[in-house]
Amino acid sequence: MRNHSIGIDIGGTGIKAALVDTRSGVLLSERIRVETPEGAEPGDISLAVAELIDNFKDLKDQSAVGICFPAVVQHGFTRSAANVSADWIGLDAEGLFADALKRRVHILNDADAAGFAEIKFGAGRGSKGLTIMTTLGTGIGTALFYDSRLIPNSELGHIEIDGVDYETMASFAAMEKDGLSFQEWATRLNRYYQELEKLLSPDLFIVGGGISKKHELFLPLLDLKTKIIPAETRNSAGIIGAASLAAEIFRG
Template sequence: MTGILAIDVGGTGLKAAVIDDKGALINERARVETPHPCPPSLFLDAIGGLVKGFPAYDRIAVGFPGVVRNGCILTAPNLGTEGWAGFDLAAALEKQLGHPVRIINDAEMQGMAIISGKGLEFVLTLGTGAGTALFRDGDLMPHMELAHHPIHDDKTYDEYLGNAAFEDKGKKHWNKRVEKAIDLIFTLLHFDQLHIGGGNAKHIETDTLPKNVTIASNEAGLEGGAFLWKKR
C-alpha cells in the first residue's frame, strides 16, 4: 500500500510519518528538533534527513505553523517570517521529494483528524505558541490568526498561552490562563465544541473543563494529513 507522507511542523520539533488514507500511521513517527534559526534551506535539509528510509508514499501533506496560501508561506512566527514570507514551500518540497504536496496551517490539519463534522467546532493547539482553526459542519472556515491578537495586557494568545508562559508561570497559573482563553473564545464564537491539542494539552486539568471542551491526541497533527487529499 502506497501511503501519504504527513509532516507536522512545530516550533520545537519536526514530526513525520507515512499514513494511510484514513490517517492511521503506517510506520513509527519520527521526530527531530526544529533548527533555530530555521530558514527554508535548513528546514528542507532537516526534512530530507527526517524522512530518509520511510515506507513508500505518493503524496505529501504538511501542517505548517503560520499563514499558508496556495502552497506559499505568508507568515512563520516561530520560525522567522522574514526568511519565509512568500516562499513556495509546496513547490520546494515537491522538487526535493518528487511527489505532489498540499500544505495547510498546522492547527487546521490537526483539526481535520479530530472534528465530528457537526456544528461549529473550534480547534486550539497549545505548544511553542497557540494555533487555531474553525470548522462549520466539517468545512474549514477562513484562517484567523487569533494567536496574534491581544488577550491580556497587550499579550497575544501566543505569548499568554505558549510554552514560554507555561514554563514561566507554572502549571496551575497557566491552567487559569487556558480557562480564561476558553471563556473568551466562547464569547466570540459560541462554538458547539472546542478541541484542544498540541504538546502542552497534556498539562491541562481536565476536571475543570466545560463539557463541550475535549483534549485531542497529539498524533492528530499527522493523522489529519489524510484529509488534505480527500473529503471527510
Template sequence: MTNIGFGIDVGGSGIKGARVDLDSGEFIGDRIKILTPQPATPDAVADTIKEILSRAEWDGPVGITLPSVVREQRALSAANIDDAWIGTDLQALFAQHLGAEREVAVLNDADAAGLAEAQFGNPKAREGAVILLTLGTGIGSAYLIDGTLCPNTELGHLIVDGKEAEHLASSAAKDREELSYTKWAKRVTKVLREYERLFWPSLFIVGGGISRKADKWVPKLNIDTPVVPAELRNRAGIVGAAMAAQQQLRP
C-alpha cells in the same frame, strides 16, 4: 492496504514524518524524526524533509504542515522557524527539493491537527462550529464547521485583557510564570470566554502536550461550552498533513 498517505509535521525543534493509514488515522511503521536545522530556513527545512522521505522510501504525494499562515500556498508568517519563510512560494520550494513531479500539499500545523481530530477523534468535532486549540509555545487554532476547515484563523493572536491570548494563556506562559493549574485555568477561561462571545462554538478541543494532563485543569474552566482533550495527541499534525495530500487540500 491501499489507502496510505504520508505526512510531515514541521516544528521549531523537530521535523517528523510517517506513513498514515487514512482509513484509521494510525501510523504504519515508525515515525521518523530529525532535529529542525538551525537556522530553519526554507532550503534547510526542505532538505530535511527530503531526507525523511528518503529514509522512509516514500515517493508518493506528501502533506507538510508549517507553523505559518498558508494562503494560496505561500507562507505569510513564521513561528519558531526562520523569517525567510515569509513570502515563500511553497509549491516552487518543494518542487525544487522534492521533485517537480511529486504532489505536495502544505498547510498550517494547527489546521492539520483540526482536520485529523475531526476525522479520527471525537465524533462531535464534525458537528456544528468547533474550535481546536493547540496550547504550547503559543496557541494554535483550527476552526471547523461541520468538519470543514476554515483555514488560518490564528485565534492565539486575539487581544484578551490587553495581551495576545497566547501570551496570556499558552502552556509556555504557565511555565514561564510558574502558574498553578488553578491560576492558569483562570487565564484560559478568560480566553475561551472571548472565543465563546465571538464564535459561539458547540465544542472546544484542546491539544498540545499539556492536554495529556487535561484532568488537572479542564474541570477548573468556567465556561458554558464543553471542552474535551484532543484524542490524536502528537499524531494529529502528521495525520492531518497526510489527509491534506490525499484530498489535494491546498489553502
C-alpha cells in the same frame, strides 16, 4: 498504496515524519525525527525533509505528501513564520517542497493539520456546527471547522484581551514562565475561552497540545457554556492531519 500518504510535521526544533493510513488515521511506520536545521532556512529545511522522505523510498513517487508548518499558509505560500527564518514569509513553500521531493505536496498550517486529524479521526468525529480546536503549547494554535469543514488560518491565539496578545498569558509556556498552578492557569484559560464564546458562539472546543495528556488537571476547572474535551490524536496529530488532507485533495 492509494490510501497511504506521508505526513511531515515541521516545527521550530524538530521535523517528524511517518507513513499514514488515511482511511483510519493509523501510523503505518515509526515516527522518524530529525532536528530542525539551525536558523530554519527554507533551503536547509527542504533538504532535511528530502532526507526524511528517503526513508520511504520504497513508495511510488506519486504518493502524496502532506506537510504542516508553523505559518499562515495561503494557496501554498507561507505568509508568516513562527520560530523559523523570516525568509519563509511570502515564499512558494509548496513549490519548494515539490521540487525537492519530486512528489505531489500539500502544505498547511500546523494547527489546521492537528484539527483536521481530530475532526476526521479523533474527538471531533461527526461534529456539527462550529468546532474550535486549540493547541496549548509555546503559543495557542487554533483551527476552525464548520460542519467538519476546515476554515483555514484562524490564528485566534493572538486575540487581544485586556490589551494583551492573550497567548502570552494563557499558553502552556506562559504557565511555566509565570510559575502558575493549574488552578491559576485555568483562570486565564477560562478568560480566553469565554472570549471565544462571546465572539463566535462555538458548539465544541477541542484542546490539544502535549499538556492535553493531563487534561483532568485543568479542564474540569473551567466554567464555560460550550462543551470542552481533550484531543485524542495528540503528538501525531500534525502528521496524521497533513497526510490525510493531502490524500483527500489529490484524490479529488
